[in-house]
Amino acid sequence: MINGQIRDKEVRLIGEDGEQKGIMPIKEAMRLAQEAELDLVKIAPKAQPPVCKIIDYGKYRYELARKEKEAKKKQKTVEVKEVRLSPNIDTNDLNTKVNNAKKFISKGNKVKITLRFRGREMAHVQQSKHILDDFAELLKDIAVVEKQPKLEGRSMSMVLTEKR
Incomplete structure (x- = not known):
């Protein structure tokens, strides 16, 4: 979930450089993300409260895809x-x-x-x-x-x- 899709009242926020910002209302977290011109992405939805991070979502998706591709490269198929x-x-x-x-x-x-x-x-x-x-x-x-x-x-x- 990113930006407006997040429906929780409070979230634990991690800044763009990886430091903990603490627990805050979702509106405050959205404001910080917009100021940094980045996206607010929910990375741990099961946590109490959910963990969100301020990152560039496109870059985040690219990194995930690259890690997946790297993992596939290392696995060996047995014929x-x-x-x-x-x-x-x-x-x-x-x-x-x-x-x-x-x-x-x-x-x-x-x-x-x-x-x-x-x-x-x-x-x-x-x-x-x-x-x-x-x-x-x-x-x-x-x-x-x-x-x-x-x-x-x-x-x-x-x-x-x-x-x-």
Whole structure:
């Protein structure tokens, strides 16, 4: 709330240079703000009495937006990368997939390993679970299993994340 939108009888006022002006009626606070050719902005509405500050409102909004943008810049988004395997994968192919997963994990991403079954391969689902276990075993030095292997339709998947 700014200027005329403030409906409280008394407010605690902070001057434009940050010093406490004390508790005063709203009309007195408005007069001081107008003399300084600045806005009266309510910064702590829940306080008793509410806290208002004499500042340039446009500059205040700009500062808030800049702080928000700065906070967004620092946060990191974690992507989930997927590595697909088949039940009859050979050792060298598995090692290649493990190396790809290592790259993803070292960049800070999560890796979803999916073992896809086609046609008659569905009859050997339990025998193929060891492939996912081997995969996790090969990456145990840099990754931990976040989500255990689970069969979902025609694919079995698990999720690995970086060790903390």
